[in-house]
Amino acid sequence: MSELTAARSLGGRPVVTLGGDAVAQIKDTVFDGPAGRVTGFTLSGRGLLSGPLKQSLPWSAVHSVGHDAVMIRSREVLAEPAAVVARGEAAHGRVVGAKVLTDAGTEVGTVLDLVVEAGTSGRVVGFRIAARETPRSGPGRRRRKVFVPRGETLAASGQALVIPADATRFVADDLAGFAAQVDAFHATGETP
16 A cells, blocks of 8 residues: 555645646645545645635646655646536535444544545545544543544545444554554455
């Protein structure tokens, strides 16, 4: 499996051509729930006073996602925002903040972030969630932030995200250990 990256960590990352020209920076990551992929990025200009750009970056135009920048071949690959935002479920709401339910009907938490396979696939392999736990002592609930794999049959509506109940057996506390959990989950027969 490729290196994993959190979608929120992509925000603010420069978009750079293979020739070295910085053309924009990532504003938001756009996710297509049914496809389980990132469709692309909305962009903002470079610099403190720059606002949103009237162009977006479709995932198909991404050459690679690196630690320090998102690489594209040239400025000409930038497209109209509708090429990214208006595609299918990507236009129907945000996944971050949605409740996470298992296909057995159990609420397990709230989505904090998407976990994307770095490189060129754009595949979302899981989610970082604020896990719901039963109260220990007293009236408050304690939430733990964990990573959970995404299943093959994913439903995302902007209000709720449905994952397989078995996915909850393959959680990790950090991104570094999550890749092994995703591999173990896929070994059970679930493949996104």
